Structure formats: C-alpha cells, structure tokens
Amino acid sequence: MIRREAKRMKKAKKKGKSYSQGWFERQSRRFMSVLLCSSMLSTSVANTAAFAAATSEGGDERQEFSLEKEVLRQAIRDAAKKGKTVKEDAFTFSGDEEETYEGLFEEGNLYELHPDFEKKNDRLTLKMYARLEDEEDMDQYTISGNEEIIFLMTNSSSKERTGRILVDGRASAWMTVAPFGEVKKQVELETEEAVPAEIENEVKEPESAVSAGSEDITEEDTALEDDVKEQENASDTGKNQIKEETSDPEKQDETEQKAQEPNTGDSEDTSDIKEEPEAADDKKDLSEPDSENENEKADMDASDADTSDSENDSAQDEDSVQVSRSAHFSMFLTSAAMASPPDAEEEDENDENEKNKAIVGDEAEEDNFERILGDSYETVGIKNASAAAFVTSAMELGLTDVAVLSAVEVEEIPHWQISKSKKATNLDENFESQVTLSLPSAEEKLENDIVFVLDKSTSVQLENEALEMLKELQAQAKENGAKVKVGVVIFNKEAHKSDFMDLGTQYDAIAAAIRENISSGTNLSAGILAGKKMLDEDTQVAAGRKSLVLLSDGITYIFGEKPTAVAWGFENDGSEHSWAGPDNWILKYGNNKALSEDEWNERLGTIKAQMDAQGDEFDHSYEPGDLTPCTPPDEGKKYANSVDKALYLSYEAYLEAAKEQYHCYAMPIGSSAGESYPWGPSFVKYLADGKTVSFEDIKNDILYAVDRDSTVEDYMGWVKDDYNFDLKSIDRLTVGGRELSKWKDGNTVYFGNEDVNAAQYRFKVEYDPSDKEGGEHFIWTMNEAVKNNEPVQLTYTVKLVNPKNNPGESYGRYDEDGSEEYDGLYTNQKAVLHPVGSDQEKGKTEVFSKPTVSYTIPGGELPTIPEGGTSKSKTAEQLDENFKSQVALSLPSAEEQLVSDVVLVLDKSTSTGLKEQALEMLQNLKKEVQEKGAKVKVGVVLFNKEAHTDGFMDLETQYEAIEAAICQEIKSGTNLHAGILAGKSMLDQDTGVADERKTLVVVSDGITYMFNENPTAVAWGFMADSPKHFAGPDNWKSKYGNNQAPTDWNAWLTGIGARLSEQKDTHDYPYGTEPDASLITPVEKAGNYVNSIDKALYLSYEAYAQAASEGYHCYAMPITPPGTASNYEWGMNFMRYLANGKQVSFDSIENDILYAVDKGSVVKDYMGYVKEDYNFDFDHLDQLTVGGKALSMYQEGNTWYFGDGEPGPQNYRFKVVYDAGNKAETEMFTWYINEPVSNFAPVQLTYTVKLINPKTADGTYGKYDRDGSQHYEGLYTNQEAVLYPVDSRGNEYRPEEFPKPTVSYVVEHGSQEPGSDPTPTPNPGNNGGGSHGGHGGGSSSGSKKSSTTTASGPAAQPTEPVTPVVPEPQPVVPAEGLPKTGDTDRMDVPMALLAIGMMAAAYVLMTGRKKTEE
DSSP: OHHHHHHHHHHHHHTTOOSOTTHHHHHHHHHHHHHHHHHHHHHSOHHHHHHHHHHHHOOOEEEEEEEOHHHHHHHHHHHHHHOOOOOGGGOOEESTTHHHHHHHTOSSSEEEEOOOOEESOSSSEEEEEEEOOOOSOGGGOOOOSOOEEEEEEEEOSSSOEEEEEEETTEEOOOEEEOOHHHHHHHHHHHHHOOOOHHHHHHHTSOHHHHHHTOTTSOHHHHHHHHHHHHHHHHHHHHHHHHHHHHTOHHHHHHHHHHHTOOOOOOOOTTTTOOOOSSOOHHHHHHTSTTTTBGGGGGGSOHHHHHHHHHHHHOOOOTTOOSOOOOOOSSSOOOOHHHHSOOOOOTTOHHHHHHHTOOOOSSTTOOOSSEEOOOEEOOOEEETTEEEEEEEEETTTTTOOOSOOOOOOOOOOOOOOOOOOEEEEOOOOTTSEEEEEEEESOTTOOSEEEEEEEEETTOOHHHHHHHHHHHHHHHHHHHHHTOEEEEEEEEESSSEEEOOOEETTTOHHHHHHHHTOOOOSOOOHHHHHHHHHHHHHHOTTSOGGGEEEEEEEOOOOOOBTTTTEEEOOOEEETTEEEOOOSTTHHHHHHSOOOOOOHHHHHHHHHHHHHHHHHHTTTTEEEOOSSOOSSOOOGGGGGGSOOHHHHHHHHHHHHHHHHHHTTOEEEEEEOOOHHHHHOTHHHHHHHHHTTTOOOOHHHHHHHHHEEEOTTOEEEEEEOEETTTEEEEEEEEEEEEETTEEOEEEEETTEEEEESTTOOSSSOSEEEEEEOTTSSTTOEEEEEESSOEETTSOEEEEEEEEESSOOOOTTOEEOOOBTTSTTOOSSEESEEEEEEEOBOTTSOBOOOEEOOOOEEOEEOSOOOOOOOOOOOOOOEEEEOOOOTTSEEEEEEEESOTTSOSEEEEEEEEETTOOHHHHHHHHHHHHHHHHHHHHHTOEEEEEEEEESSSEEEOOOEETTTOHHHHHHHHTOOOOSOOOHHHHHHHHHHHHHHOTTSOGGGEEEEEEEOOOOOOBTTTTEEEOOOEESSSEEOOOSTTHHHHHHSSSOOOSOHHHHHHHHHHHHHHHTTTTEEETTSOOOGGGSOOGGGGGGSOOHHHHHHHHHHHHHHHHHHTTOEEEEEEOOOSGGGGGOHHHHHHHHHHTTTOOOOHHHHHHHHHEEEOTTOEEEEEEOEETTTEEEEEEEEEEEEETTEEOEEEEETTEEEEESSSOBTTBOSEEEEEEOTTSSTTOEEEEEEOSOEETTSOEEEEEEEEESSOOOSSEEEOOOBTTSTTOOOSOBSEEEEEEEOBOTTSOBOOOEEOOOOBOOEEEOOTTOOTTOOOOEEOOTTOOOOOSSOTTTTTTOOOSOOOSSSOOOOOSSOTTSOOOOOOOOOOOOOOOTTOOOTTBOOOOOHHHHHHHHHHHHHHHHHHHHHHHHHO
C-alpha cells in the first residue's frame, strides 16, 4: 500500500501540477477557518450551531451492501479463471482525487468481481475489484490473503449519500459520497481561480520547461510545494476525524436530539462545516498507549500540546471533500506528528505516553459489528456521477485459501471444590466398617493463606474494604485459635510482593503493604504469577484453605517476570510502528468493546494459536517506543501482540492457580481507563466466571465451608448379585472435636446441645431403609453454618450382609479414604454434598471420595496365579569413616544383563491375523534392541497333540527363522498342557537370563482334551446312544449337560484337584490307542470321575501357575475357534481365567517386555531406624542415571528434579521429594517416575545415608550384606523401600518391596584414657555378627513412615533441615506526583489561549513563506 502511494505521488509530479495556483485564496480561507475554530474553542457555542446546521441541511441517506465471504471468495476465483483484467482507460476520473484514483485503478492484475449481494435500497451502486497475484495457473487460483479488494460506491443523485460494506456480520466504516455537483464545483473552482500577476507569469512559462523540471523550478519552490502539501494533509486529517464522527448514525441521532431540529433539508451549502460537539473520552484515550496515566500528560512539553490542538482545530478548506480516510490498520492513518514518536527516557512516563500514541478515526462509533479494517478514499468524479472507494485485503475479509491457524480450545477455569473427606475402617471379623464424613476435610490444619494481587490503580475505597474484611477475619481467628497469613502483591510493569504476615500480630504492616502507591505500566500476568508462587511455596497449608484475590481493570500490555512486550508491527498513515500499549487492541481488532464469555473463549483460543505459531521470536524487554525487529506491519492480524499475550498469560496463570484448588477471586476495579478500554474490565469479569464478587463474599468463603440448609445424601454400598452393605448405626457427630448430644426419633437422629429435640437441633440425619439394597440411604441436614476452622464429622457403621464363603479367597482392596480410586467393595455407592453458600445460593453438587474395604475367607488350598514381578535391586556400600553409606535403587536390577527371553506357545488353531500381530511385536522389539545394544531370544512352541519346538533363536540375526516357525501349519488334536510345559521348560533351562526378563505367551482357544508331554487321555466311560469311552471336546457336555463354563473356576479346579488326588493316573492311557477294558471307568458313575477335559484343564492351569510362580511374565490370550468349535464356551472362558480376567494384546505384551514400569509409578523409601537401637538419616542425593548416563539435577527446597537440559517443576523426567518427618521412624523420600523405564536402559537413583547414633561400647555391630540377598537381620540402611508399579496400560499393581541391604562397623577402645568415651570406627571389611547384639535384632521396622507431614529437607547436614531461600524483594520507590490509572486531565482556558496563539504563529509562518515564493 505504501509502495503504491509513492508511485501515485511520483505520477502527480510528472504531470507538473502547480501548487502555487490559487495559493493566496486558499490561505485566506484557512485563516478564516482558524479564527472560526478559535472562536468555537473559546466560547463552546459554535459546536451546537454547526451540528444543527449539518443535521438540518445535510440530507444524509444510508445504504448497506451485504455480502457473504464464500460468495466473494468464489467471485475472485471466477474472475481469475476468466482472465480478463480491467484496462486503465476503463475509468475517467475528475476532481481533486483524480490522480489518487488513477493510481488505485492503474492497469495491471486488476479484475472486476461479480458476486451476488443484498442491498437496502438503490441510493448507491456498488462495484467490486480485486488486484490478484501472478500465478502460473490462474484457473486454480489460490487466495493468499495479500490481494487488494476495492469496493467502489457510486452516487448518481444530487444528494449526499452514505454507505458501508457488510461481510458476514462485519462492517466497514460509514462512507459519505458527495453528489457529482460538488465534485464538478471543485473542478470549476480550479479553472476559475484568479492568479496574481507575478505567479501568473511564472505559470505561463513554456510547457516544455515545466515538464522537464528545468532550473525555473528552484529548490525553494520544491520545499514550498512540499510544505503546502503537508499542511493540506494535516488539515485534511483534522477534518476527516470530524467528518467520520458525524457519519456515525448513533451520534447523529444524539446531535439531532440536542439541536431539537429534524434533519429535513437537502442543502449542500453548509455541509462542509461540521464540528463534533466534544472530543469523546474514549477517542481521547485511544490516542495514548497507557491512558491509565492520563493526568501525567499535564507535564508534557507545550509544543506537544500545541501540536495536538492544532491537529484537532486545523481549519477546513471550503473545497474540502466529503469522504474521509479511516484510521484503521493495516491502512490506519494518523497525523504526521504522531507517526514517529520522539526519543525519551524510560523513567519518564509522560514521554512514554507521547511515544506510543495512535489516533483512531471513527471508532467512537459503537454498534454490534466488528470493524472491517481498510482505507476509505475521498469522493471523486467518474463520468457524470461521483464515487468513493473502500480498500481492504482478502486476509482482512477472511477470504484466504491458505491454512489459517485454528483457535486452540481454552480450558474452563474450574471452581474450587469444597473441602471434605470420607474415611472407612477395614472390615472387622463381623464384616463391619466405621465410616466418617467430614466437612471440611479432617486432615487439614486450621490455617489459611490470603494473597491480595492489586493493580497499581486500586482505589482507596477498595483498599479500605479489603482491610475491613481482614479485621473481621482477625477477630474470628482469635476466637477459634486458627491462624491466618496475608501476603500482598502490587503490580505495575513488575510485581512487588511482600512476605507472608500474620493477621493476628501484623495487621498494621499488612495495611501499609496494601496502601502502598506505585505507578508505571500494567503487568497483570506477573502479579498473578507472583501471588500464585507465594501460595505454592507455603506447603504447610492445604490448597482448599488458600485464597488469591485479584483486583485489576484488566488493561495490560506487558508480561513476564521481567517486563516483556511483543514487537508487533503496524502501519499509521504510511509510517510503520511497533510500540506496545493498550491501543494495540483497537489497532488489531477495530474496536474496544467488552466481550462475552463465548467471545473471550474464542479470542483467547485464537491468541494461543498465534502465540504457539510465533513463539517468542518477537518478544523484547519492554521499553517505551518502537521495538525491533517486529512482526510484518501489513500482517498484524496474524500475530499475537503485547495486549493479546499479556491477557492470555494472565488467564493461564489464573487458570493454573484455580487448578491447584486455590480459592480464586477476580474483581474488576472501576476507572476511566476501564471505560475507555471496556475489554479490560470485561476480561477480569471473564476470569470471575461472570460473577460479581464482594469482600463480604470472600470473607464468608474463608470462614465457612457451607451454610445452613446444605445436605449430604449417602447411599449404602450395593452391587446386584455381588455385595450389599446395610447401615447398622449412626454413632456420633462432632463439631471442632466436641461431640454433640444425640436424640433419636424413629428413623431420624438429631444432634445439638444438651436439650436437643426435633424443634431445636443443629444437625439431623434422616434414614430411609427403602429396599435395604440399592435405595438404602440417609440424608444429613445442616441447620447451621459449618465453619472452616471447626470441622464437623458424622460417624456411622455399615455391615456387609452377604460375604462370600470360598475358602482362601480374598475380596476387595482396602483404601481408607478412596484416594487410590480402586474398583471394588465400596462401603457406599455414593455420598453427594448439596451445598448452600453464605449468600443462600445453591452451589453445584459435589461427590465425596469412595473408600473401599477388603476381607479374606480362611482355608482353601488352591494357589492363585501370581503376576510377574518387576526387576529391581537395592545395594548399599559399607559404612565409611564418617558412618556414611551410598545406597542405589535400580529399575530394573543393576545386576542383570540386558538379555530377555520370549517364548510363544501357539495353538494349532492360531489365526493368521494373530500370527501377524505377534510378528509385528517382534519387529518392534528388534528395532528397540538394536538401538539399545540389548539382546532378545525367541522360542516358538506349536502344539497339536504334542508340542513342537526348535529352540531359542536370536531376534536380531534369525528373524526369518522365527517368522517361519510361527507360520508353520499343523493339525490333529489339542494338548494345551504339553505346549505350556514345553514353553516353561525352555525358560527354565536358560539360566543366563534373569527370571524377571522371561516372558511366556500362551495363545489358545482352551479346547483341550489330552495332556502330558506324550499325549495321554482318561478312559472315561459315559452313556451317549450307547456306552462310550473316547476322549474329545464333547466329554464336557456329556458330563455337565451343557458347554457353559463353571461360575467359579477356583471352586471347580479345587474340586477336580481333590478327585485327582484320589483317582491319580489309574485310568490313563496313551491317546490314539484303544484302552484296556479294565481301565474304563464305570458308565453309571461317570459324574464321580475326572475325564480327559477335566484333567487336561487342571494340569494346564497347574503348569501355567508354576511358570508364573517362577517370576516369569505369563500371558494367556484366548482365541475364537473356527466353525462349530466356538460352541465350546468353557474353552475360551478358561483362557480368560488364566489371564486373571484381563484383556491381553501383543501391543501390551510388547510394552511389558520393553518397560519395567511406566509413568505414574512411585517408590517410597524409609530411612533405617529401630527405636533405642540405631537411626540412619538421609544425607544427600548423589545422582540419577538412565542407561548409565547421569541426568541433570535441580533442587528446589526439599524436591529434586531430574531431566535433560534445565529440569524444573514443569519439565522433569523423575522427581524426588524428601520428607524429614520426625527424623526417626517417619523420615522418608518419594521417588516419582514421570516416564516409562526401559528394561534395556536401567534407571538408578543413588543417595547417601548416615548412621547418626553409632554405639560406643566395644564390639562388632551388624553384618554386611551389599544387596540384601543374605536376608540378615541387623543394621538396615532403610526400613523398607516399596515400589508401587503402574504398567503401560495404566494398571496399578500390588506394591513390591526392594531387598534390604545391611551394613556393619566395629568399635575398639584402643589406648584411651580411663573414663573417656571410646571412639567408634567403621570397619568396611567386617562381615561378622555383633558381639553385644546391638543392632542385631533390628527386624522391627517400627511404624511405617508416612508422608502426611511436610517438612524442610536436608542439604549439607541431615540434622539441619534447609528451608528454601526466597529472594528479598527489591524496594520500590514510588514516583511522587504521578497519577494512577484512570486519572483524567481537562483542558483549561490557558491551554485554549495557548492553542490559539500557536495557530496564529502558524498563519504568520504561512504568509512568510508566500512572500518568499513571490
């Protein structure tokens, strides 16, 4: 656009147009206009008169042209395909703007468009053109977005007409098209103007001399010509702003009302002189990057003020045209004075504002349309009509075919959950459990944190309200002995935070922090991040007891802990800029309006997509003025600017705080800046979920969990045909630990003071037995507010009324508080809180956690099939001279070679599809072992009536042989037992591979009826149509009457096992031969004997269980048999039983082979301790290695992060959290695994412990066992280390204990003086027993070390916990006298007089230049 404008100017100069012509007359008219403006400014009278004249005689007629994007897009494609461009001679323009339009419609790739569109009336006509890019194949033209789109509105009437363009609900600025008569007048005036004799002589020089640019045109003449142009442009700018304002339909209506005169005339005489009644507030604010500091303009240089005034008050030429140029981006216009901001010091906010100004034309106009940004051109004559053009781009209209960034879906800011808990004791011998509901949670300490995040513009009134709330909280805390800590963050361009202060003892310091005054800039995200960080770092307070209170007008344009902005490029009147300020918003979006929740969701999603695309390439340390390098100025819509990024990062920081379950409140503060930039307060309201929050609300949320009339519905545990819990009794209710009196009336229990009854109570529980199954429940009603600092607990007892009775069986998994989220024996189906807030509004229902219980039926001999364990090891070095030992935890075991065995046991019926899946798994394994330098050996067992195998093959070098073995085809019989035995035998014999690295995969339909290595069957007699004794799959139905599986395989197998112990092999015979008659069981007693299927299934189960008990990873995969064989349901069901009911695939097997454990696995390690015997303290962490390579380590307080580069809380592969506990039995650390641990790249965590109380009496203590393999009792470096594994499918498995190494040392007196204490000396070579027995009996581990208490961890000395150091905040010196956001300044009489004086000086300058010209 800039390039073409320069071309037009060059073209105009070539034509040799003289600017001397009519100079004096024009300057005289300007002078009269100056006097008129001065009079209007000083008297404030002319405004009304001018507007009255304009509205009564303007005759404005409005026209809208409505188009659809898709229709316009197709019109461009059609024009490109047609290939007919517009010729230069197609237009004949006249008037002042003739050259401008000739340049606009210059010959080239300009195409006329013919889309269908809607219009209100025919007052104006519309033609459309597009300047397209050169492409090789115009038939398949791709719209890039850079195309120039020209809308030409034509007026053939004698009246002034106004129109605009609508494209899918977006609107251009209103454009007024003067009648042709006025354009004709301009032409006539130019030809009729009298020329002074001196100038006339100059004009009458030979044409050739003028056109050739000879020496007759001097440098002075050129300077004058440029100066005249500049003044005319400045005059036009001021006039254009006035014109665009009055073209706003809403403002015209207001003007008409004020003048009390209807707009009835068509006269054109006074339409040139139009003045706006008063500069709108938001228009004034838009000219400043940080209008939050408006009063700071009072210190501006007089010259700056005069410049502004002269722009607004510049006189209008009577020849001025009717259409102004809009000030929109990317073709936004601004005055020359504002195009290049002057240099200034960063500390001077006044200069900062001056540097970052933007003047936006008609955006005071508020309607329901988002603005289409573009250039509006002045009226021109075209044949016998007048026309005006609006020019924009295909990208601005959204017509591009190029992939546009999709908006990212933003997360909803969650509301915090009410603090609550539910616990259940495990079932006792009577199958009873005691359940406790707590409001708030019973585990929380009575402490609260409150952090205020205050915008520098926060009013004194709001500060006083906050302090009044704190006064009331202070009084409440004293009553119940609770503790409240308060932190204050005040932000300008940076965040300034206090330390936490105790509300009970430091109220005055809190008040001083809240009332501190600062200025300069608005970095909202830094404020929120600083507040969240304060809450994060206080680990002693529960998340539900932390509050973040944000007060801001939301007008932010800086981000980052260190002030940062985006160098976002844009154009202003042909000049390029990239400063950061609140006006960046309107420069990009065309308005400052507030957004709805849906609009904010969409806007933030788009901003996030843009941020992701551009990264931080254009981010710079914030400074006033232009930043470079910047984004392309003509592509502003594509990039996130400073306001965008500051808002998104503020939303993100607030979201993260809310996700932590902190109580987050966002309160918009009132300010004049907020009125000028409504999007700011609208954003803060969006953070608040549209709710209006008061300090009274916040106080009540801090004081109370729920209010009166809140209820809890609790349904007893029940699953049809499985288990049923009944309510046995309502036991007690406590408030703040004090038990209330209880009074029962039928099925209702009332709790209260000593005189409690149905009329006066504090709580009640109403029991509804219903059907004593799924509908059994009670309702607990609160008749008073529940205080956060006085928890209420209801305890009751439930009983399992239908326990199972299978001997030796265990049912359920115990989870006291439901935190593990097990599926199983829930004491309650659900417990639902229906909260009522302190405002008596009902909140969203919330669900309590669901504890689970377990029990075991004594007896039973059938062993369960164990799951393969996780390879792991733990070693400890012998104590050194400082009584320290280095301990290493390894996953998988550090001692193992990186070799694995995989044996596939395949039924002859295995489908081709499954074989292909097995081969795909092996191919993936092959790639992995090649990368890691590991080794995998594969064995294949195919079975029919016998098992067939060729031994182990190397996966890397013998893959083709493995593939051939898997794809063999065999037939005849199914001997599952033989197949499993063969597979197990292969694994047993490979003693060079650790058991945990051996995998057995059994694939079968389970339809087996022979057994043993050599096929064997039972001579089982039965009656069919005649007595029979053959072995086959139909034996099942012959014995059990159907082909269905047993309801309980455990019970069935136990029964078969008992009969086999009696029957033994007395009726067995080689399968395929005819048994001796003496071997056949009696037909009439067929039900009392084990047949071939019974024995084959039992022996298959037994072999599979033995393989699992070896520690091999065993997998059973049922396959659907072909044809009628699928009728034997018991076969596939048996395979599912072997798999423990789990779905197994080759994908999951592959992951189990590749990975020891997956992300989410945890290790808890408790330091060695036996009361009054020995105590090991955690000394320090040494390193963590993966595949032998040490990861980077970063410590933050009691937490260590391990990973690549610079690990931290948001970027780590492993994490270790230390808990000092009581430095005795509860001292421990938790190792969090945040990625899969490869079996071929072991992970090893190494740390050091120290024995802090060695014995002093002579003797040898402990026995050294480096890896715990000797199972000595004694000096354990650790009580226990437990792995809580998660597999690649996210399944949690039973906890597994690491081995327990032991250490030893020797104490010798030597030649010490009598009475002196002997010095203990460790003896690394000692492996003997303790002569005094000290430490020898340390088998008791004491109480388990839990992580319920958080404490500071060690650094250099384990006995001196280190508290993380928080840097001292730098003192902030407020700039005295600087106003706050929203302060305004008003023009006074001296300023007006000064403006008039400056105008007079301008007139003198102009007349002086005329004399020079003469």
